[in-house]
Amino acid sequence: MSFLSVKFIILITFLLISLHFIRNKTTERMILLASSYLFYGSFDLTMLAVLICLSVFTWIGGYMLNKAQKDGRPKTARIICLSCIAVQTFILMFFKFAGLFPMPVGLSFYMLQAISFLADNYRGELSEFPSLLDTLVYIGFFPQIVSGPIVKAKDFIPQLNSRKKLDTARLSYGIQLFALGAFMKLVMADRLAVSVDSVYSAPLAYSGLSLFFASVGYSLQLLFDFAGYSNMAIGVAWLLGYDLGRNFNLPYLSSDPSDFWKRWHISLSTWLRDYVYIPLGGSRKGRIRTYINIFITMLVSGLWHGSTLNFLIWGAIHGLWQVVHRIIKDMGLSEVSGSANDQTYPKVRTKHYISVALCFLAVNFLWIPFHAETLSDTMTVISGIMTLQPGISYFYVYTFIFGAILLVVQLIAVRLCNGNDPFKPLPLNKMYGKILFCCFLIAIAMFAYFGNGAFIYAKF
């Protein structure tokens, strides 16, 4: 069952109506859990069994460590926590690297949530130990189970007790966010995919410049695909009364690698920060250890994304880039400005925009291994671009159209929103808001590309 199917619309409609009339919290959660398992089970029942087993294992682990902490046995609690996380990591690695069984859909995402559940419990960041039902709902919550956003236990579980009821404003925001996501996915990402896939399937045939623009097309596709999915997931969760946070914040407006990871896949970045970087010592143990910790964190990010050498190298280069940037910053050679949520995002500084352009180029090149199947293919594409190899001249018009749209949105963000995502819901209580929204929906139906519908990040 996909977000963009009739079955899903029926499921969400049923769920919204049910939740609107139910007052009992337990029944509410049970319906939510049943819907989540119905959604997830539609992919494969074996995968559902894996999800349930892992959720129950996580809860038992959490229960035991919680009990050990209450009994004043911190060392036992620590051992239980680390053992359970080791088992979870092993399961994730087993499915990812062994290749003996097909990887369950969304395992990479809900496994990180399961680890977050144990870690947050261990750190005492949950006011009380969650019930089994709460844990099952948290790990199996259907809007984000396939491709995130990765929500931490401390952020989500408390919301189960204070679910927001659906009102007009919530309905308007949720639906519009979902529609925006659908537009980004169906109209933009899937249309770009057609061109990108064709070029990457025969990189030796295309000219260096065509390869470069195909790589730009892929950077855009990846953003629209993943941010589109995230918007849909966040929109659905919002309708149900939960806040999953923000997962993207105009990442191609970043001026340095550190800023990029504050804007791209924010939920993963913060997860890595909270559960890998900080436990490794973060920046508390001196400069050298900080650099090593940054590098290790990015290496883990690479491994999380995929099992091939491509991803490891991708993570390593991102790690090195961040370390170099950090060294420059520590030496006082770099001015820190323009990061996400910064109230003083520079509006007219040429130097800053050159940094943004260079950062995009670097990120763009680092996305190449994401699409290329092997390291050899990656090198073929990169050398093709670098040597400006002769070949077919092919410049896909939608790369330029969607690139221009993104550029305009980014300029608006810089001018009006301090470099942050300028998305504001249309006022659906006003006539012009209704008309614009209807136009937007018709535009999705008109321009949607119904071809390759798979979400890229679902394979991670």
Added chain:
Amino acid sequence: MIFMQSFKHYSKQIIQWGTALTVSFIIMNILCFAFYNPCQELIREHGATTGFLLPGSHGVYGMEGYCIANIDEKGYVNRDLPRADSYYVVAGASHTEGLFLPLKQRYSDILNGMLGPDNELRIYNIGRSGNFFSVVLQHLDGILGEFPDADGIIIETDTLTYDTKALYDSQTQTGYDPSETASSVLLNLTDRQRFSMKVKQYLPLMRELHKQFLTYRTMSREDTPSDILDPDFWAGEYAGGYSDALDSLMAFIRSKTDKQIIILYHPAVSIEKDGSMKLLSNGAEPYYREICAKYAIDFVDMSGPYEEAYYKDHTVPYGFFNTTMGTGHTNRTAHRMMAEELYKVISVRQD
């Protein structure tokens, strides 16, 4: 009282949303006129083609390439120019119809320019989507009946994957009824058909949404692997009565007329991982070449020019900047090459 207030509130909302939907539909429909507004088709049974396009109309095709089509008074895709005394008829499917290229970029238009001054039509295009090689041959009587004074006929095809049975079936003629002109078909439409045409004409958004809906419905269906180029199948065909069937077909064509007949064959291609361009062929070219020569039918094979152009200039005959290279319809480059190859055959004959 509360019920009445709720009723008023919901009624107001429904009316507002209905109005908003109507207004937005009108706005997007206007946009559609510049993006996708295909010409109306008129079906017929006994003529040179399976149908006409609405005479005197214009269409916009922006899905693949971009084209503003012009339909002449006879219902074919030609510019509004008089037909020359001496002319060729070009028949074929969508590649010939060329509703993805601007006017003057189709091979029929380029060839027309090559054959003389650009103020009359020496190449008359009756291309119609779906009129593949076998369909064109079944309408041979229709073509000869409708264009008795033509100097020759060019039949375009992008595949030779017609097996023995299909080659025999192609000889079955649909016949020719001189009264089945575009204007007479148009006159004989029922009121319902007229209304439907008007709706389609003024509401291209409806057609676009319908097309999208059909695509969405077929999206989930798994494509069955095509065995159309299966070498084992074709080896079996060639070992059987294939040559006789092809011979019979060419003899049949030649028996119909002594005009110049040109078969324009342009194979599909695929861009391979190693950077080469592969011609998607079932290997029937030698049979066509030999048997066509036997009956003085010109067989223009674009395989060679396509390969030469690819390895010389990296030009690919299929695909546009809004689709992918090597797929879909013939592009401007291919049309130019086809015109050049056809010109060689026609000028030799005229000399």
